[in-house]
Amino acid sequence: MQIYKVGGAVRDRLLGKPVTDIDWVVVGATTEEMLALGYRPVGADFPVFLHPKSGEEYALARTERKSGRGYGGFTFHASPEVTLEEDLIRRDLTINAMAEDDQQNLTDPYHGQRDLEDRILRHVSPAFAEDPLRVLRVARFAARYADLGFTVAPQTLELMRQLSESGELQALTAERSWKEISRALMEDQPQVFIQVLRDCGALKVLMPEVDALFGVPQPEVHHPEIDTGIHTLSVLEQSALHKQPLTVRWACLLHDLGKGLTPTEEWPRHIAHEHTGLKLIKAVNERFKAPKDCQELALLVGKYHTHGHRALELKASTLLELLQSFDVYRRPQRFEEFIVACEMDARGRKGLEQRSYPQADYLRGAAKAAREVAVQPLLEKGFKGPELGEALKRERLKALKVYKENA
Known part of the structure; x- marks a missing residue:
């Protein structure tokens, strides 16, 4: 032995x-x-x-x-x-x-x-093509070792392409796929994982909603990189550079899916992409049975990320609606993750990676102002049930108006 x-x-x-x-x-x-x-x-x-x-x-x-x-x-x-x-x-x-x-x-x-010395990811034998999970594994290793200069051998990429075209990827369970995807997203360069999947044709099989973003233009004034797919990779890259958790990285990957549905005659504008993208985000969430916290944040970031960018311009009433949507009183961490996802979105643009994002502290301040409204005085005034909720809302709106005036 x-x-x-x-x-x-x-x-x-x-x-x-x-x-x-x-x-x-x-x-x-x-x-x-x-x-x-x-x-x-x-x-x-x-x-x-x-x-x-x-x-x-x-x-x-x-x-x-x-x-x-x-x-x-x-x-x-x-x-x-x-x-x-x-x-x-x-x-x-x-x-x-x-x-x-x-x-x-x-x-x-x-x-x-x-x-190892040549920095090559190469399959051992032709039997590599018998296991579809290896497509995801190789892409994950490419992300893990990208900083060392590793690349996928052309012959191995070709086998991955054959697997992607064979229909075998559809036989993977949601649980096995999510295990590889979630591990890959937590690597130092998760954008490499997505790029390798795209290079071998696996992305359009596993996440056609993400694959559809490549080649879709955005207004150059806001997006110097223009291509929505490139922007998505850059946002994911920023989320890793800033050591964000899996929930944020998943939301960053899916935040702009609605832009893939914009009719070509409307390019490069993407009116209401936040809302059109929600059904796509939901579909990807369900396909991989992503954990509940990942699903929730991805949907909220998809729906409200432009609110985050326009935070300084929002009316107090809109700010309050935003805070209520995130339940910032009981779940402050989720709103914090939304803020950093918006910041990663703002930084994931060519030449703007180091830009300041004052919206982040502004939103944190707004959440603090709303949270500091005390319930006890309202109880002492006799408010209860739905009336208490409405009174609390009015007081929070007042607090946000004061906050806006002094910010």
Whole structure:
């Protein structure tokens, strides 16, 4: 029996990056031998065990064969006869198909170390094209390692293109897709993930609403980059530069979907795109079963981001409606995320990345003014039920008028 460290742990050590998760492969062992050594079985589809002391996962070396559609359409074979090289060849990229023994001796049958040095993301074997999830994984790795200069090998991009055209991507479950998308959006350069998906034709299959934005012009006076798709990538890039959470990054990706529906004869203007885009944002949310907080913020940012940009011009009554829509009294964090999403939108424009955004502090101040209106005096005056709500609204409107005069 031989035990090897494999995959990301080996890759990241060679890249000089922190190693977080370690995968182990056991060659030459049976299930019975693993159990006898105290390992606890956890794998339903293939033999995976938890180490009796560390709790880390150890998988028996295995081969796999395509048996159906999608990510789960494989049958696995694990036995003591399966070699390390046979286990490694089923992996996605050469840089993930290396192994180390306990002396850090490298096993690299598919030249992963060379591709690390050449900054290439390359598939291990033609079997790459059997698993549609790998399209998303490669795009995610491209986003993760973009700062190191990694690019996708042309042959690998071609296999990704074939997968995108085959209909296999539709076999992915919402849960598996969201897991990859959400991880990719939290990388340092998530815009690279979207660009790679677009380069291989996967974006128009997975998110046609986002793909439709490319080539759609906007007024140059507000958008020097002109192209709505390029703008969306830039907004996403800004959200990562400013270390925004997943909720904000998701909203940034979807905020302008309505512009993809504007009739060409109305270009480059996009009147009421905030409202026309809501049904598209809802469709993308539901397609990937995004978490509730991501769904809610994306819809609110889509609907109100132009309000954010025009905050200094809004009437007190409109400001109050905006604050009520976000329930800033019970959910202040959601309004803060809206503000930063608007700021990322303003910065995601060619040459305007460093622009100031006074609307942010203005909106924070407005929310503070409305929140500071006390309920107790109104209760003492005998207001209750719906009448209390109306009285509170009137007092908040007064507070916002005072705030506007003094801002």
